[in-house]
Amino acid sequence: xxxxxxxxxxxxxxxxxxxxxxxxxxxxxxxxxxxxxxxxxxxxxxxxxxxxxxxxxxxxxxxxxxxxxxxxxxxxxxxxxxxxxxxxxxxxxxxxxxxxxxxxxxxxxxxxxxxxxxxxxxxxxxxxxxxxxxxxxxxxxxxxxxxxxxxxxxxxxxxxxxxxxxxxxxxxxxxxxxxxxxxxxxx
Numbered sequence: 001x002x003x004x005x006x007x008x009x010x011x012x013x014x015x016x017x018x019x020x021x022x023x024x025x026x027x028x029x030x031x032x033x034x035x036x037x038x039x040x041x042x043x044x045x046x047x048x049x050x051x052x053x054x055x056x057x058x059x060x061x062x063x064x065x066x067x068x069x070x071x072x073x074x075x076x077x078x079x080x081x082x083x084x085x086x087x088x089x090x091x092x093x094x095x096x097x098x099x100x101x102x103x104x105x106x107x108x109x110x111x112x113x114x115x116x117x118x119x120x121x122x123x124x125x126x127x128x129x130x131x132x133x134x135x136x137x138x139x140x141x142x143x144x145x146x147x148x149x150x151x152x153x154x155x156x157x158x159x160x161x162x163x164x165x166x167x168x169x170x171x172x173x174x175x176x177x178x179x180x181x182x183x184x185x186x187x
Contacts, residue, residue, distance in 0.1 A: 007076045008083040014041065015068045015087030022064070028126035029064045031133060043075055050137045058166055064088050143176040 014036055022029045030053060038046050056066035065085055072084025106112050138144055147169050154160035154168075180186065 004076055004079070008072075008080050010041075011072050011075060011080050012083040012087040015072070015084045016090055018064070018068075019088040019091035022126075027063065027130050028123045029067075030130035031126055033064070033067060034133060037071060044071060046137060050134060053134065058170075143173070147172055 018029060018032050018036055022032055030049075034046065034049055037043050038049050044052070052067050052070050053063065055070060056063040059066050065088060068084040068088040069081045073081035076083070138148075151165050151169050154165050155162060
């Protein structure tokens with residue numbers, strides 16, 4: 001019992017640290033989650049993290065919260081899920097609350113404008129790193145590349161609903177795997 005409480009405390013503190021240092025939402029958190037959870041703590045493998053991201057994309061809610069909940073549950077059950085989720089949410093809540101108290105007074109200051117300009121640039125770098133990291137772990141075959149290109153085109157150029165793209169990609173991937181399996185090939 002004591003070990004489980006210590007693990008839950010570690011989950012809370014680790015995800016609180018992730019929540020404190022990350023701006024830009026869930027995708028910007030992926031490299032930090034990977035570093036903290038996979039590389040430093042060894043709680044899940046990089047491949048498992050890719051699965052967590054995929055599952056988190058298909059479930060309602062922000063990706064970071066879904067990932068924290070899943071990892072917390074996997075490590076320590078329901079209480080672990082609660083601790084990890086609360087840890088990742090608490091810093092954002094506190095920061096947003098404090099900003100809301102002082103935003104009107106500070107929003108016109110040039111230094112604040114420049115700070116947010118820099119933060120946006122940093123978030124873009126984190127998003128690019130997340131894309132590269134996920135790309136490296138994805139299957140490398142013609143079907144995966146076609147699904148990736150078609151999904152990008154559907155969202156970027158035709159404003160297709162993301163849910164339709166995710167469901168369509170899943171159906172195409174499943175169909176390709178079934179066809180390859182019947183033909184005795186591996187994707």
